[in-house]
Amino acid sequence: MPSEVSERVAEPMLVEDWERLTFRVNREAYRSPELFARERVDIWLRTWLYLGHETEIPEVNDFKVRTIAGRPLIFCRDADGEVRAWLNSCPHRGTVLCRETEGSQKRFQCFYHAWTFNNDGTVAAIPDNGAYEDIEALQSSMMLRSVPRLETHEGYVFISFNPDVPPLLEHLGDAADYMTMIEQQHASGVTTLPGVQLYSVRGNWKLAVENAMDGYHFSPTHNTFVGYLRESGFAVTDDDQYAYNLGNGHSLLVLTGHGGRISMVWEPRFGEAEKVRTEEHLAEMRERLGEKRAHYVADESHILFVFPNLLLFDIEGLSIRQLEPVAPGHTDVRAWQLVPREEHEESRALRMKTVVSFVGPGGLATPDDIEAYEAVQRGIEATRGAGELDYSDMSRGMRDEVKGVQGRSIDEGAMRGFWRHWERAVGGGLEVSGERPERFLEGRELA
Amino acid sequence: MTQADVRGAIEVAGRVVTRGEVEDFLYAEADILDAWDYDAWFELFEEGARYEIPTTDYRGWSLHAGGSFVDDDYDLIKARVKRLKSRKAHAENPHSRTHRLVSNVRLFAGEEEGTLRIRASFVVHRARDGQFDQYVGWYEHVVVPTEAGLRYRLRRSILGHESLPVGARLSFIL
Ligand code: FES
Ligand SMILES: [Fe+2]
Numbered sequence: 366m367p368s369e370v371s372e373r374v375a376e377p378m379l380v381e382d383w384e385r386l387t388f389r390v391n392r393e394a395y396r397s398p399e400l401f402a403r404e405r406v407d408i409w410l411r412t413w414l415y416l417g418h419e420t421e422i423p424e425v426n427d428f429k430v431r432t433i434a435g436r437p438l439i440f441c442r443d444a445d446g447e448v449r450a451w452l453n454s455c456p457h458r459g460t461v462l463c464r465e466t467e468g469s470q471k472r473f474q475c476f477y478h479a480w481t482f483n484n485d486g487t488v489a490a491i492p493d494n495g496a497y498e499d500i501e502a503l504q505s506s507m508m509l510r511s512v513p514r515l516e517t518h519e520g521y522v523f524i525s526f527n528p529d530v531p532p533l534l535e536h537l538g539d540a541a542d543y544m545t546m547i548e549q550q551h552a553s554g555v556t557t558l559p560g561v562q563l564y565s566v567r568g569n570w571k572l573a574v575e576n577a578m579d580g581y582h583f584s585p586t587h588n589t590f591v592g593y594l595r596e597s598g599f600a601v602t603d604d605d606q607y608a609y610n611l612g613n614g615h616s617l618l619v620l621t622g623h624g625g626r627i628s629m630v631w632e633p634r635f636g637e638a639e640k641v642r643t644e645e646h647l648a649e650m651r652e653r654l655g656e657k658r659a660h661y662v663a664d665e666s667h668i669l670f671v672f673p674n675l676l677l678f679d680i681e682g683l684s685i686r687q688l689e690p691v692a693p694g695h696t697d698v699r700a701w702q703l704v705p706r707e708e709h710e711e712s713r714a715l716r717m718k719t720v721v722s723f724v725g726p727g728g729l730a731t732p733d734d735i736e737a738y739e740a741v742q743r744g745i746e747a748t749r750g751a752g753e754l755d756y757s758d759m760s761r762g763m764r765d766e767v768k769g770v771q772g773r774s775i776d777e778g779a780m781r782g783f784w785r786h787w788e789r790a791v792g793g794g795l796e797v798s799g800e801r802p803e804r805f806l807e808g809r810e811l812a
Numbered sequence: 813m814t815q816a817d818v819r820g821a822i823e824v825a826g827r828v829v830t831r832g833e834v835e836d837f838l839y840a841e842a843d844i845l846d847a848w849d850y851d852a853w854f855e856l857f858e859e860g861a862r863y864e865i866p867t868t869d870y871r872g873w874s875l876h877a878g879g880s881f882v883d884d885d886y887d888l889i890k891a892r893v894k895r896l897k898s899r900k901a902h903a904e905n906p907h908s909r910t911h912r913l914v915s916n917v918r919l920f921a922g923e924e925e926g927t928l929r930i931r932a933s934f935v936v937h938r939a940r941d942g943q944f945d946q947y948v949g950w951y952e953h954v955v956v957p958t959e960a961g962l963r964y965r966l967r968r969s970i971l972g973h974e975s976l977p978v979g980a981r982l983s984f985i986l
Contacts, residue, residue: 466869467869559867559869559871559879560866560867560873560878560879560880561867563868563869563976564975564976565976565977565978565980566978566979567979589894589898590895592894592895593891593894597887691978697975697978702878702879710876714876717876717878717883718885718888720879721879721883722891725880725881726881726980727865727880727882727983728882729891729895732982732983733902733903735981736903737902739941743941
């Protein structure tokens with residue numbers, strides 16, 4: 366891993382040429398400590414970040430400890446049922462306040478000098494407080510430090526370290542409705558489960574984003590998984606699979622014929638009993654949501670990226686993946702399974718098995734994704750400092766963009782949208798030549 | 813009998829299984845895996861067997877009720893073996909070099925009639941791509957004595973880690 370301070374970052378970061386139909390990304394973006402530091406400030410401390418799901422802390426006093434944007438946090442539900450995010454740091458001298466990873470408690474006591482805080486942030490006790498001149502003033506100034514902003518959409522809790530960030534729904538834009546679709550999949554709603562996949566990859570966080578939005582790699586990289594699907598009676602195709610930029614850096618893959626989804630799209634490997642349950646569920650959904658909405662919710666697989674740290678995989682089953690950049694070449698990943706609150710026991714077992722067979726560092730597919738972007742991280746060292754050569758190509762599908770044809774999932778249009786948004790945030794230069802078409806940035810009509 | 817006696821032997825379905833026999837079984841498996849002989853490894857499972865790796869936050873739930881790293885039924889074990897033997901298993905091409913240590917082996921009566929529960933500790937060292945990492949944890953296996961020797965009904969590896977460290981992955985058999 367490059368640990369030396371890299372050579373000055375050569376500009377521009379993005380080169381977009383509409384005559385030659387090429388789009389190139391400066392590889393410094395994946396490895397420069399300087400850019401990583403800029404991202405921290407201009408992205409991670411500026412916009413909304415996914416913190417966790419409400420169902421992770423269902424009861425009052427439940428808490429989870431989690432690091433977001435490098436900052437240790439306590440994600441909890443206070444004694445009144447309010448969802449909170451506290452900086453996990455004692456206001457006295459800064460000690461990490463809660464050293465458990467999860468649990469249930471009304472108060473957090475710092476072990477250093479035993480200051481104690483209620484989970485609504487107020488000071489419960491400062492031992493030996495006679496030594497202070499104005500204990501009341503001290504106590505109110507020593508409340509737990511909250512993250513400046515916290516908002517929730519469909520159970521997904523977002524925080525921002527920027528007090529002036531626009532409202533969450535404004536940031537989510539078109540992505541919000543795809544999150545709603547997940548909630549609507551089941552009359553009982555969805556909930557997260559324990560069994561969280563915690564792992565780290567030797568790759569830049571943006572490579573993980575690219576990989577999720579990259580249908581082009583599916584057949585070659587996941588050859589062995591595609592083979593397994595085929596043998597279990599399901600042939601994967603590239604037909605009718607599209608990629609969309611949803612604005613604000615968010616993007617979406619819409620996949621059909623990509624693989625089954627428990628309780629939505631049946632496959633032979635799920636078995637006959639599940640086929641019956643799936644049909645019943647689909648009928649219930651059409652009843653509840655109407656024909657059209659049910660079609661969008663049920664018939665397509667979605668991979669949704671919510672800029673900058675949330676990926677929702679509505680394939681196989683439902684997975685939430687959260688990205689936490691640690692260093693330019695080091696990303697922590699946390700992945701939860703989302704399930705219907707109420708589900709037939711056999712469907713649940715099948716769902717867990719099916720999801721895990723694909724996703725996660727022990728699955729039959731994700732390890733190859735990780736291998737791919739770790740290999741990118743190692744390989745791009747080869748062109749370090751090589752000017753023109755030190756760029757990655759993401760031109761695939763630009764020809765269709767010029768013609769006004771909707772980008773496919775096996776193109777790189779969603780990645781280009783992500784990179785343009787990234788460049789607007791951190792700068793570094795976008796060089797455009799030729800005539801940019803009108804159409805390429807638009808979202809998706811669900812009418 | 814619910815616990816191995818002092819000499820480390822246990823009676824299962826009218827037959828005495830010794831700790832030595834169980835240790836030999838685990839050591840032989842370690843050699844098979846380190847030698848990347850997945851056909852021989854697959855032979856160690858009875859039909860219908862399972863292979864499981866819970867996540868690092870595991871607190872004893874059924875893997876059907878929560879997420880996990882590996883939740884393989886027999887067909888998936890078969891698919892996993894087939895995958896690992898393929899040159900297209902990119903995460904293991906080239907193969908990781910592994911070295912396994914198994915110890916603290918203990919025998920218990922299985923919950924199901926005719927089965928035996930094995931608890932043991934493992935350390936797996938893995939080298940690949942200039943990286944060297946370690947995986948430590950416990951085996952909680954369920955095996956059945958057969959004519960041909962012990963066979964897995966459940967092969968479960970429980971990690972002792974808080975999370976998988978950077979670069980680590982479970983693309984080989986743990
Ligand atoms: S630092 Fe927490 S009580 Fe002193
Ligand atoms: Fe992939």
